[in-house]
Amino acid sequence: MDHRRLGRSGLNVSEITYGNWLTHGELVGRDSALACIRAALDAGISTFDTADVYAFGAAEEVLGEALRPVRRSSVEIATKVCLPTGDGPNDQGLSRKHIMESCHASLRRLGTDYVDLYQAHRFDERTALDETLIAFDDLVRQGKVLYLGVSEWTAPQIQAALDLGEGLGLRSRIVANQPQYNMLWRVIEPEVLPLCRSAGIGQMVFQPLAQGVLTGKYLPGRPPPQGSRASSAGRAPRFIRRVLGETLLERIQQLRPLADEAGLSMAQLAIAWTLRQEGVNSAIIGATRPEQVTENAAAAGVRLSDDLVVKIDAILGDLVDRDPAKTAQMMAVKAGWSREEA
Template sequence: MSEIVYGNLLYPQDDTPDETVLGCIRGARDVGVTTFDTADIYGMFRSENLLGRALAGEPREELVLCTKVGMPTAGGPNGRGLSRKHILESVDGSLRRLRVDHIDVYTAHRYDPETPIEEVMWTFAELVRSGKVLYMGMSEWPVESITEASRLAQELHVPLVCHMPRYSMLWRVPESEVFKTCDDLGIGQITYFTLEQGVLTGKYLPGVDWPAGSRGTDLKGGRGPLMRHWLDADDALTRIQRLAPLAEDSGLSLAQLAVAWVLQHPSVAGAVIGASRPEQLHHNAEASGRPLEADLMSRIDQILGGDLIVHSA
C-alpha cells in the first residue's frame, strides 16, 4: 500500500460537485497514491460510486481498495451493524458500486456489541474464502475486542491486517494501548484525521474569522464537534501557529509536517488524507518519505504541551 491513502470521505448531505471529487481521486493517482479508502455510508453510497467511476480502467493490480461496513445505511436493525445478514448484503453493493470483483481491505467500521464477535469473524472468513474480500480491517475497536478478533482470525485463517484509528499530533489516544496491542498481534495502523479536519494546516487563525469555504464553516457535516474542540480554543490555534517555523526550517508546510509526524510512528503503515482540490493532495503527499529528527519531534511536543495533546478519550 502507499503511505498516503486517499480518503474519499463525503458527508451524507455533501454537495461537492461530482467532477471535483473525481478530479481529486484522479489527482491522487497522478502523485502515485495506490491506496484508496471509502465506506458505504460516505455520502450514502455516493463515495463508492464516484471512486468506482474515477478508477475504472486503472490496472487492478496497482490498486488497494478499502471500504467499510457497519454504519447505518438503511432503516431498521438489519440496515446497520455487523450481523451476518448486513455484512453479506452490504458487500455485494460495495462491489457493484466500486466496479470490482473483490475488495482488498474490508473494514468493520466500528465494533458492534450487539453481534457476537464469532459471527462477525465467521462471516468475514466466508467472504475471504469466496474471493470477494482479500483482507479484513477494523476501525476504532476496543483493545480487548481486537485481541479476540485476532485469535479468531487465526483459527479461521482470516488475514486480519489493519486497524484504523483517529491519530494526529494533537490526538494520541491510540498510543497508550491500541498500537502496542496491534504491534504484538501483527496488525498495522491506517490512521485518519491526520490533519484534524484541517486544523493542523494552519489556515485557522486565533481571533480571525474562519476562511470562507473551509471545513470549519461547513454546516452540512464537516464542522463536527471534534473540529470545534480545536477551533473554539484560541490558545490551541496559537500554539499550532508556533509550529510553522519548525516546519519551515524542515522544508515543510504545517500540513506536511503533520502528515510526516504521523508517518514517523513505526506502527503506522499509512495516513488517510482527503482533499477538496487536487493541488491540496499534491502538496500534502510530499510529506511521504520525509523523516523527522528526534530533536524536532521533541520541540513539537514542547510547543503543543501536555495540556493540549489528547492522550485518552
C-alpha cells in the same frame, strides 16, 4: 511515493492513502472529486479508502467511476461496514446479514469484483463476535475480500477477535486497524499500538490533519476562512468545531516556524509526524481540491529529526490527548445511531 507493508501481511500500501469521508458526494461535486482522485494517482497514491456510509453510498460510486480506467491490480481499495446505511432494523451493525448485504452493495457501487481491504467500521456490542468473524472469513474464502481490518476498536476488542479467530480455526485474520491519530489525538499510543505491533496489525490512520486544524489555516480570533470545512454546509462543521479553540489555535501557529525550518508546509509536517510512528503504515488524507492532494502527498518519504519532534511536543504540551478510554467512548455502536451521525 513510497509504499509500506501493511502489518505482517503481504499487502503493500502507499504511505499516503486517499480517503473520501465528508468530501465526495457532500462537500465537493462529481467533477472536483474525479479531479482529486486523478491528482492522487498522478502523485503515486495507490491506496484508496472509503465506506458504504460515506454520503450514503455516493462516495463509493464516485471512487469506482474514477478508478474504472485504471488497471484493477495496480490499486488497493478499502471500504467499511457497520454504520447505518438505511432505516431498517438490519441496516447497521456487524451481523452476518448486514455484512453480506453491505459487501455486495459496495462491490456494485465500486464496480469491482473484490475489495483489497474490508474493515469493521466500529465494534458492534449487540452482535456475537464469532458471527462477525465467520461472516468476514466467508467473504475472504469467496474471493470478494482479500484482507480484513477494523476501525476504532479498543485493544481488548482487537485481542478478543484475534483469540476467537484462532480458536475457530479461521483462515483470515485482522491485519489492519484504522484509528484516528495525529499530533493532538494520540489515544492509541498506550494500548492499541503496542498490541498491534506485537500482533502484526498495521495502522492506516485517519485525520492526520485533525480536520484541517493542523494546517494552520484556522487563526485565533478570526472566523473560519471561506471555503474551509468549518465554514461549509452539511456535517463537516459539526465534526471540525469539536477541536477548535483559541488556546489550541495559538499553539498550532507556534508550529509554523518549525515547518518552515524543515522546508515543509504545515500539512506536510503533520502528516510526516504520523508516518514516523512505528507501526503506522499509511496516513489517510482527504481533499476538496487537486492541489491539496499534491501538497499532502509530498509528505511521503519525509523523515523528521528527533530534535524537531521534541520541539513539537514541547509546544503542544498539555493539549495532547493520550487517554485510551477515549477510543471506547467514541467507537461503540449504540442503539438508535442515526444515519446522520455516521
